[in-house]
Amino acid sequence: MRDDSFSFKLKRGFGILMMLAFAVFAVFPILWVLILSFRPATQLFVPIWETPFELTLENYSAIIGTNFPFALLNSAITAGASTLLALLLGIPAAFALSKSRLSGKFLASWLLLLLRMAPPVGFVIPLFLIYINSGLIDTYAGLIFAYMSLTLPLVVWSMWTTFNQIPNEVIEAALMDGASIWKTLVKVMIPIARPGIVAAAILSFLLAWNDFFFALIITRSETVTAPVAVMNFVSYASVDWGAIAVASIVLTLPVVPVIILANKYIVQSLGGAVKG
Amino acid sequence: MYLKTTRRLMAAALAGAMALQSGAAFAQEKTLKVLLFGMPSTIGLQALAGDFEKETGIKADIEIIGQDVFENRITLSFAGRTGDIDVVHTPAIQVQRWVEAGWINPITDQVDALEDKDDFLKGPLEAYAVEGDTYALPFFAEVGLLAYRKDILEAKGQQPPKTWDEMLSVAAAINTPETAAIALRAAPGQGFNMFVFPALMWAYGGKFFADYPSDLTPAINSPENLKALQVYIELLTKYGPQGVGRFNFPEIVAAVQGGQVAMTVDGTSITSQLVDKEKSPVADNIELALPPSGPAGRFPPIAVHGLAVPSDAKDPEASFKFIQWATSKETMAKIALNQAYPDFTRASVASIPEVVEKYSGIQPNFLDLRVEALNEARGDYRPLISTWPEIGAALGENINGALNGLVTPEAALEKADQEVSDIIDSQ
Numbered sequence: 001m002r003d004d005s006f007s008f009k010l011k012r013g014f015g016i017l018m019m020l021a022f023a024v025f026a027v028f029p030i031l032w033v034l035i036l037s038f039r040p041a042t043q044l045f046v047p048i049w050e051t052p053f054e055l056t057l058e059n060y061s062a063i064i065g066t067n068f069p070f071a072l073l074n075s076a077i078t079a080g081a082s083t084l085l086a087l088l089l090g091i092p093a094a095f096a097l098s099k100s101r102l103s104g105k106f107l108a109s110w111l112l113l114l115l116r117m118a119p120p121v122g123f124v125i126p127l128f129l130i131y132i133n134s135g136l137i138d139t140y141a142g143l144i145f146a147y148m149s150l151t152l153p154l155v156v157w158s159m160w161t162t163f164n165q166i167p168n169e170v171i172e173a174a175l176m177d178g179a180s181i182w183k184t185l186v187k188v189m190i191p192i193a194r195p196g197i198v199a200a201a202i203l204s205f206l207l208a209w210n211d212f213f214f215a216l217i218i219t220r221s222e223t224v225t226a227p228v229a230v231m232n233f234v235s236y237a238s239v240d241w242g243a244i245a246v247a248s249i250v251l252t253l254p255v256v257p258v259i260i261l262a263n264k265y266i267v268q269s270l271g272g273a274v275k276g
Numbered sequence: 277m278y279l280k281t282t283r284r285l286m287a288a289a290l291a292g293a294m295a296l297q298s299g300a301a302f303a304q305e306k307t308l309k310v311l312l313f314g315m316p317s318t319i320g321l322q323a324l325a326g327d328f329e330k331e332t333g334i335k336a337d338i339e340i341i342g343q344d345v346f347e348n349r350i351t352l353s354f355a356g357r358t359g360d361i362d363v364v365h366t367p368a369i370q371v372q373r374w375v376e377a378g379w380i381n382p383i384t385d386q387v388d389a390l391e392d393k394d395d396f397l398k399g400p401l402e403a404y405a406v407e408g409d410t411y412a413l414p415f416f417a418e419v420g421l422l423a424y425r426k427d428i429l430e431a432k433g434q435q436p437p438k439t440w441d442e443m444l445s446v447a448a449a450i451n452t453p454e455t456a457a458i459a460l461r462a463a464p465g466q467g468f469n470m471f472v473f474p475a476l477m478w479a480y481g482g483k484f485f486a487d488y489p490s491d492l493t494p495a496i497n498s499p500e501n502l503k504a505l506q507v508y509i510e511l512l513t514k515y516g517p518q519g520v521g522r523f524n525f526p527e528i529v530a531a532v533q534g535g536q537v538a539m540t541v542d543g544t545s546i547t548s549q550l551v552d553k554e555k556s557p558v559a560d561n562i563e564l565a566l567p568p569s570g571p572a573g574r575f576p577p578i579a580v581h582g583l584a585v586p587s588d589a590k591d592p593e594a595s596f597k598f599i600q601w602a603t604s605k606e607t608m609a610k611i612a613l614n615q616a617y618p619d620f621t622r623a624s625v626a627s628i629p630e631v632v633e634k635y636s637g638i639q640p641n642f643l644d645l646r647v648e649a650l651n652e653a654r655g656d657y658r659p660l661i662s663t664w665p666e667i668g669a670a671l672g673e674n675i676n677g678a679l680n681g682l683v684t685p686e687a688a689l690e691k692a693d694q695e696v697s698d699i700i701d702s703q
Binding site for chain 1: 313314315316337339340341342343344345348349352355356358360525526527529530531533534543545546549555557
């Protein structure tokens with residue numbers, strides 16, 4: 001059905017305009033930072049239209065000599081590991097919550113969510129003291145464990161709803177054919193729930209990747225992550241805007257292809273559609 | 277079948293966790309943990325850590341972080357009494373507060389036992405005296421100087437201003453749309469606008485308190501302070517660059533280096549960047565001079581940084597050994613030669629020929645100028661009391677508000693006075 005009426009065209013035009021405005025609003029700061037990252041130190045505060053050809057790769061080469069690449073690696077290790085571990089533990093947990101007839105499962109899931117209800121600043125001091133006394137401060141294990149308090153609830157809750165949408169008959173059929181519960185999960189449920197898993201994985205990776213607070217408190221020189229390392233470009237008598245711009249861009253880059261590639265999964269998952 | 281898989285998974289997870297743990301244990305050798313924030317002198321010190329190990333056999337793990345990260349880190353570490361910092365960077369304006377909180381230990385006896393104690397500049401060393409005890413040794417003392425474009429002043433037939441009143445007339449004479457006459461720190465903060473504004477306050481005869489340190493009744497809303505604030509506002513709003521109401525030191529450095537501003541008064545850590553030939557296109561035209569004075573005298577801004585031993589440090593003697601090494605004549609001289617570090621705190625370093633040669637490249641009388649300004653600076657330029665961080669923040673906000681026209685200067689000082697009074701009373 002085509003609607004050629006004027007009011008429809010007006011509405012659609014308005015919609016496009018709104019979307020464009022929002023896109024500019026969202027993209028403009030990133031563009032600005034991107035331009036800054038290619039500007040030499042002396043031109044950082046000069047408008048780009050006054051000296052449009054004063055560009056340099058100096059900021060990028062300078063940052064290689066700092067500990068930022070190392071911090072980026074730390075971010076990748078800890079965000080990746082905490083996501084993997086959360087999937088490993090969270091998917092079976094969500095499966096059990098969704099499909100078993102356990103008593104008290106609502107209590108269990110609620111307790112899990114409790115972790116996310118409390119703002120991190122509320123439990124930072126005890127967490128910090130436990131970490132100091134158990135030697136977990138400035139270790140990968142410590143940071144990964146802390147990030148799992150972010151990623152695990154997300155995985156369990158999002159996978160729980162995903163599994164709920166898969167009819168019980170699918171499981172019954174698998175069991176009927178002689179599959180064990182594990183085999184049913186691994187061979188039947190996980191393939192069906194793949195869009196949900198991808199979405200949960202990406203969202204939890206981003207949660208850990210972008211974290212500043214935990215890393216600020218429980219990392220030191222050995223495991224410092226990129227969001228904290230950026231702050232080190234702000235020093236006593238100078239602020240290295242060029243380095244900060246480069247760091248921000250580099251910190252954003254790995255996320256972009258992931259989002260684009262996984263876009264359809266995320267939309268599917270959040271939209272609630274499950275294809276058999 | 278699935279049990280086996282589970283076991284294998286668990287074994288793998290455990291092995292992984294243990295591998296991560298052992299890596300961490302390896303890093304936890306017995307070393308001195310030194311926590312500093314980033315500035316040329318600390319970067320220079322970090323590069324020399326090997327020398328310390330060679331001399332004493334003690335390994336020093338010097339970590340340099342941003343100032344904000346630093347604040348968070350020490351607050352948690354000290355409040356949690358974790359003992360994971362052996363030597364800590366101690367700004368002089370924080371020392372009263374840290375002593376009150378019991379975060380750092382006195383090192384009076386060790387300092388008094390130093391043979392060359394008198395070599396330390398008196399003002400910076402005294403900044404660390406709290407109730408008769410010494411709590412840190414200074415490694416950095418920067419002092420405010422006037423930096424001006426001599427080409428611009430000469431072109432307009434102007435002499436560098438000796439007083440803040442002259443500053444007004446010089447600014448009026450040289451101000452052009454392309455190059456604003458002056459920029460001063462304006463962003464609110466005890467270390468931002470409140471690093472520079474007290475220079476005007478003191479110069480016009482103003483003060484913070486009725487009779488510091490015995491009577492801490494605020495004296496912020498005095499006619500002298502009002503005069504100072506009016507001059508500060510007139511300078512910046514009439515003769516400052518666009519957006520100066522939000523300027524902090526990075527913007528000032530950029531604006532002067534970029535030729536958009538002709539004069540500033542700021543610390544040597546800033547002015548030394550303006551005369552740095554590698555970074556500053558206008559370096560050859562920048563001349564440094566003593567900061568302007570007023571009816572009550574000259575009061576150069578001053579900032580001192582030192583090294584202290586946290587009260588939960590595991591081996592305080594080793595910690596002091598590090599401080600002694602880091603503030604020794606030899607170490608300071610090396611850093612002065614390797615970095616932009618004219619802010620050393622030992623008088624003898626200024627007479628080492630190589631050091632003299634390097635810094636006379638900036639301007640023949642640069643080191644003398646610095647010492648002269650340091651000698652004139654008062655140690656309590658910013659009051660040495662534990663509530664200064666809050667007081668400085670309150671004053672900074674109100675002064676910035678007046679500069680940006682949100683309130684009148686009178687109302688700003690009245691409000692600041694009330695806020696300071698509340699902070700003192702809540703003690």
